[in-house]
Amino acid sequence: MKLVTLAFKSISNRKASVLLTLFTIAVSVMLLLSIERVRQEAKQSFGSTISGTDLIVGARTGDIQLLLSSVFRIGHATNGLSWQSYQYIKQQKGVAWTIPISLGDSHKGFSVLGSDGNYFQFYRYGKKQSLTFSHGRPYHNAQEVVIGSEVAKQLHYLLGQKIVVAHGMGNTSFHNHDDNPLTIVGILEPTGTPVDKTLHVPLKAIELMHGPTHRVSTTAIVRNNDSHSHDEHEHHEHHEHLEHGHHDHNALESEPGDLIGEPTQLTAFLMGFDSPLYTLQVRRNINTYKPEALSAIMPGVTLRELWGMLDIVEKILMLFSAVVVLISLLGMLTTLLSSLSQRRRELAILRSVGARPKHIFALMCSEAVLITALGSLIGIAMFYLLILVSKGMLQAQFGIAISLSLLSDYELMLLGVIMVSGTVIGAIPAIRAYFYSLNDGMSIKV
Amino acid sequence: MIQISDLTFNWPGQSKPTLHINDLQIQQGERLFLHGPSGSGKSTLLGLLAGIQTPQQGSITILEQDLGKLSDAKRDKFRADHIGTIFQNFNLLPYLSPIENVLLGCNFSKRRVANLKRANISAQNQANLLLEQLGIDQTTRSRSVSELSIGQQQRVAAARAFIGQPELIIADEPTSALDADNRDIFIKQLFEQATHYQATILFVSHDASLAHLFDRQVSLKEINEVKQ
Incomplete structure (x- = not known):
């Protein structure tokens, strides 16, 4: 059995807490993507309102x-x-x-x-x-x-x-x-x-x-x-x-x-x-x-001035959604850390069958990666659902045409940053588990 | 099989050593009962035998291999290859099926997989065979681990210890959560498997009444020079 399979089975055994974590990550990813998409499309929409006028x-x-x-x-x-x-x-x-x-x-x-x-x-x-x-x-x-x-x-x-x-x-x-x-x-x-x-x-x-x-x-x-x-x-x-x-x-x-x-x-x-x-x-x-x-x-020049003014608002929006993502990842950290003390027995069993501390580390890390990846995927699905639902309203109310297009390079880059952050944050409980398994060995604590 | 000589172990930060054993030998195929009440350094000795800890002085040799001369990673590999372990209780990973728990025994050991190959049997079949021999029937095997009785869980753990034919089985109080009838059946089955797979058994318990079932008994209190 591969470690990833083991990790997957382990997290699916802790459904309640993992589902909540998945949900918060998904919502934060959806929020980030939506804000980003609306920002881009609004800019485009605004920019294309007038052309050819000198x-x-x-x-x-x-x-x-x-x-x-x-x-x-x-x-x-x-x-x-x-x-x-x-x-x-x-x-x-x-x-x-x-x-x-x-x-x-x-x-x-x-x-x-x-x-x-x-x-x-x-x-x-x-x-x-x-x-x-x-x-x-x-x-x-x-x-x-x-x-x-x-x-x-x-x-x-x-x-x-x-x-x-x-x-x-x-x-x-x-x-x-x-x-x-x-x-x-x-x-x-x-x-x-x-x-x-x-x-x-x-x-x-x-x-x-x-x-x-x-x-x-x-x-x-x-x-x-x-x-x-x-x-x-x-x-x-x-x-x-x-x-x-x-x-x-x-x-x-x-x-x-x-x-x-x-x-x-x-x-x-x-x-x-x-x-x-x-x-x-x-x-x-x-x-x-x-x-x-x-x-x-000159409309083009003035539009650029307008963007200059809105720049700070955009940055604040981005900052807020980034903070929401960070909080959701910290939520995952809390869940993983609190489950860790209950899982020392599990770690001891794995050690007894020959798992090395590095295996324990990889196992814990892949749990974090799995949760982040799954959360992001659900978030992307929710994001598209949201666009689908709110498309008409945005067009009617604000004249912003949101397209159901594929994720842009920038959006993929944002997801990449989330994945990397999730992995880095997942390394924290993994490091703790590593030292637990070094010290506890096969003797079962708790 | 196992040769311990002039062994001293000191937990870091403690002034007094926990364990000092001059000489302990266990023969191939022997079934040894190690009587160790709590606080006698039992867990420490098991940690040393499994290669989790290393002694400050002296040597532990298992199968002609001095554990002290191996690196940490090599000792982990050695344990995976040659030692099967059964704990007191809650031996199994709750998120794996009984079969998967048994297969976990050869997950980290190429040698155990190779042994199965040499015996011309797939890991899956061997796991089923072991569970069959230990009295876990087909329907029980497909249940979730949490639905098994403690006796059944211990048998699954025993199957995991035996899969891939490790030479040494260390059982740490495996029967303390079982009632008397189940305890005797479990030990009997353990011996049958040990005979079948030519494994040495090191059985650790605080319950001296089990001692008569074994080839030989050793009291950790007596061989440990450090008096608690």
């Missing part, structure tokens, strides 16, 4: 605050920027496209984003993927709305349905604008980004919602109607193409209308350039723009 421009505020409010819909931008400034900056040299963004309204807890047709044409996420429609098409006029996949899923909205969008961010609102219902004309494919939880409306729809009281004098507003109508035309053709072959084709037929209206303010806008060379130049111009205090940020 600059985000908003009223002067902190870089991270601007990024969070404009892209992640976290927090509010306290100030907006004026429509004139947007029109002016748009004309800068090298600007390929701009996407105006107006936030601040909500519908049943989902945020409402006002923009124009550029949004569907130029917005990119993940690996420069553009938004695609699972049903329908982009909006054509101020009475239409395009909803994200989560909005459709959670509110059970269907194409063609009419909804009312409220003013303000709350779930319940004091003044609902029942007079301005919007028709759902498009549902986007899931992206794993805040887009899924957003209702997209034309800027003009936002304006209509807020009514004439919110409108400031329009005389000062300079509009570039020519270039705009040109854009719209292009989009229209694009939409026709998308729409083609859809079964709801006829039901959603509508007249193209004004998407912009006469806005005075925007929350922010996204910019893309013909060449990255223009980015810094334009950024400088915006930051020193005289008529209004503006901020322009």
